[in-house]
Amino acid sequence: MSAADGATRAPGSGRARADERAAPGAREGAGTVEFCGLRLAHRVINGSGTFDVVAARAVFGAALDERFPFAAYVSKTITLEPRAGNPPPRLWEAAQGLINSIGLPNKGLEAYMDEDVPALASLTTEVPAGPAAGTSRVAVPLVTNVMGSTAEELVELVDACHERAEISAVELNVSCPNVKTGLDIGADPVLLEHVVRATRERTSKPLVVKLTPNAADVPACARAAQAGGADAVSLINTLRAMALTPPARGERRHPWLGGGTGGLSGPALRTVALAQVAAVAESVSVPVIGMGGVENTAHARDLIDAGAALVAVGTENFRDPAAAARIARDLAETGL
Amino acid sequence: MSGFARATAPFARRLLRVTGVDPLGAYELLRAADPHGPEPSPGQFLMLATAERWGGGVDGRPYLPRAFSIARRRAGESHFLLEDVGPGTHRLAELRAGDALWALGPLGRGFSAPAAGKRAILIGGGAGIAPLAILQDTLGREATVLVGFRDAAHARGAELLRGARVATDDGAIGHRGPCTDLLAAELGRDPDAVVYACGPPAMLEAVRAMCASLSVDAQLALETGMACGFGACFGCAVPRLDGGYLRACVDGPVIDAAALERVPEAVGAHP
Numbered sequence A: 001m002s003a004a005d006g007a008t009r010a011p012g013s014g015r016a017r018a019d020e021r022a023a024p025g026a027r028e029g030a031g032t033v034e035f036c037g038l039r040l041a042h043r044v045i046n047g048s049g050t051f052d053v054v055a056a057r058a059v060f061g062a063a064l065d066e067r068f069p070f071a072a073y074v075s076k077t078i079t080l081e082p083r084a085g086n087p088p089p090r091l092w093e094a095a096q097g098l099i100n101s102i103g104l105p106n107k108g109l110e111a112y113m114d115e116d117v118p119a120l121a122s123l124t125t126e127v128p129a130g131p132a133a134g135t136s137r138v139a140v141p142l143v144t145n146v147m148g149s150t151a152e153e154l155v156e157l158v159d160a161c162h163e164r165a166e167i168s169a170v171e172l173n174v175s176c177p178n179v180k181t182g183l184d185i186g187a188d189p190v191l192l193e194h195v196v197r198a199t200r201e202r203t204s205k206p207l208v209v210k211l212t213p214n215a216a217d218v219p220a221c222a223r224a225a226q227a228g229g230a231d232a233v234s235l236i237n238t239l240r241a242m243a244l245t246p247p248a249r250g251e252r253r254h255p256w257l258g259g260g261t262g263g264l265s266g267p268a269l270r271t272v273a274l275a276q277v278a279a280v281a282e283s284v285s286v287p288v289i290g291m292g293g294v295e296n297t298a299h300a301r302d303l304i305d306a307g308a309a310l311v312a313v314g315t316e317n318f319r320d321p322a323a324a325a326r327i328a329r330d331l332a333e334t335g336l
Numbered sequence B: 001m002s003g004f005a006r007a008t009a010p011f012a013r014r015l016l017r018v019t020g021v022d023p024l025g026a027y028e029l030l031r032a033a034d035p036h037g038p039e040p041s042p043g044q045f046l047m048l049a050t051a052e053r054w055g056g057g058v059d060g061r062p063y064l065p066r067a068f069s070i071a072r073r074r075a076g077e078s079h080f081l082l083e084d085v086g087p088g089t090h091r092l093a094e095l096r097a098g099d100a101l102w103a104l105g106p107l108g109r110g111f112s113a114p115a116a117g118k119r120a121i122l123i124g125g126g127a128g129i130a131p132l133a134i135l136q137d138t139l140g141r142e143a144t145v146l147v148g149f150r151d152a153a154h155a156r157g158a159e160l161l162r163g164a165r166v167a168t169d170d171g172a173i174g175h176r177g178p179c180t181d182l183l184a185a186e187l188g189r190d191p192d193a194v195v196y197a198c199g200p201p202a203m204l205e206a207v208r209a210m211c212a213s214l215s216v217d218a219q220l221a222l223e224t225g226m227a228c229g230f231g232a233c234f235g236c237a238v239p240r241l242d243g244g245y246l247r248a249c250v251d252g253p254v255i256d257a258a259a260l261e262r263v264p265e266a267v268g269a270h271p
């Protein structure tokens, strides 16, 4: 059985264009939502790197699986080789926001496939709206987020995802510097289209490109991702930001974070996210996953009204691990 | 060593009702009714944030909740010891009976019970004495308790513990000097003990080094900046002896001293 025939997917729709369907992310009769051929319980998923199901199971026990908050689960970014992450400090609390320099720690592709994928394969969640509300459970598709610094690396990662039936979709994190230019791959439309096309050819699973907000022309990058064959785009990732060590007489001040600069997330970037999501949704026909500072239903609704098919919750998970469930329930009650 | 089960946290933050905030010298003792909270294991913590006006101050902080050791659990109430050192603790210290407080937890791995027959020595510095109170309650037998503070106002914190021997930096109360002097004397007399420690990084590092040189088991409760407290953000990294990092919130906050090369300097979420 090819991975693309996995139970959670409608067949053959991985490459379907949004404009061939009724509406991107249309709500179906049963109260579920269709997204790139996947059937989702609702519109709210997690931002990559902001929720670790394996760790959370040990903390919250069976309640996590019973009341799983996300309609799809996006893994943290996986790289070919294991990464320890950046030296501490990794966090700086900003005004209504968080700057992180976590540095994408992960166990590497092989250990992720061996240890984590089986543990993430059988997630289910309740449908919050429609005739099936509260009574039926649907599968929570596993989206694996991968990052590589070259097209070759990304191809190797995508090939490995394609092999696994448990993985329903792949998200490319293209916020990785190109070794030659120093520019993020995702900030250069020409390079971006090239890497998306190279990976697109390797899988029939839905391919989501997570755009970087640290680019001169984000809609141009979104169009490049679409031209390369992306099934959807997601945004925004964190905005590049920094903090300095406290002033001390006679001492030169240094970056506070172990990684030098970090990425800003949370309410502080919500309005930036809204502007970028709106601009991208106008520029492409593939569905858009919107995120950035979502804390409640009103924020999620803003992104949906700006053109997002799905909304992802990131930093708000840290304040309340059940935040996404609350937002999904309220959204469903308003008919979205 | 085993014993002291780790409590499972309810899967959502919950609202607690503040029952009192009372000064204890330089500290505040915050009490809140938490009837639905599971019984914590000593050394576990909650992430706390006030329900109102959390943020919106001069610099838009606090934004994230803050970690606090559960100092005591009594008749459905949880007690916390805090000192106003920044925007989060400042806001918490302002609470009054009846106010609402968001809480998530109990979180983290707490202390392990001492092996049968082993003597327990509890050593704490500053607000780090908080988890030693619930540990003393749970041990339910005589333990040696050594605590260190800056000055007399802070030393009032020792009232949280029974029979504590006090050291102060300025000598105003008890021994003049670090509380690790008291530990050195105790271990010199009888090294057959387990040491439980919580306090500032320099104190924990002194405890770690002393226990390592005497081959005494030590459990250290660490404090690092935390954004989530349940393993989601990877922000609470602590370097491990065998390379890589621990997550203080899920692998700790209580860590076997032998797993660390040294106790890292405090890395809060803000200087």
Ligand SMILES: Cc1cc2nc3c(=O)[nH]c(=O)nc-3n(C[C@H](O)[C@H](O)[C@H](O)COP(=O)(O)OP(=O)(O)OC[C@H]3O[C@@H](n4cnc5c(N)ncnc54)[C@H](O)[C@@H]3O)c2cc1C
Pocket: B045, B062, B066, B067, B068, B069, B070, B080, B081, B082, B083, B084, B085, B086, B087, B088, B089, B090, B127, B128, B130, B131, B222, B223, B224, B225, B226, B253, B266, B267, B268, B269, B270, B271
């Ligand atoms: C598991 C755990 C248990 C804790 N238990 C207690 C407790 O029982 N009582 C208590 O008063 N505090 C405790 N803390 C520390 C508490 O979370 C910090 O005091 C709090 O983050 C300070 O927040 P603030 O907004 O008041 O000040 P901030 O502006 O965030 O910090 C003010 C000062 O505290 C330092 N600091 C900030 N965060 C930390 C931190 N996490 N650890 C050590 N130093 C820090 C900063 O470097 C600065 O000097 C605990 C921390 C952890 C991780």
Ligand SMILES: Cc1cc2nc3c(=O)[nH]c(=O)nc-3n(C[C@H](O)[C@H](O)[C@H](O)COP(=O)(O)O)c2cc1C
Pocket: A046, A047, A048, A049, A050, A076, A077, A098, A100, A102, A104, A145, A173, A210, A235, A236, A237, A238, A264, A265, A266, A267, A269, A291, A292, A293, A294, A312, A313, A314, A315, A316, B233, B234
């Ligand atoms: C601590 C932290 C870790 C993150 N890790 C990743 C990651 O591994 N891969 C990725 O694509 N995005 C990562 N992100 C970005 C989020 O998925 C999201 O795009 C961003 O935080 C904006 O949403 P928010 O404001 O709701 O947090 C991370 C964000 C945070 C705060």
Ligand code: FES
Pocket: B225, B226, B227, B228, B229, B230, B231, B232, B233, B234, B235, B236, B247, B248, B249, B250
């Ligand atoms: S505080 Fe978030 S992983 Fe430890």
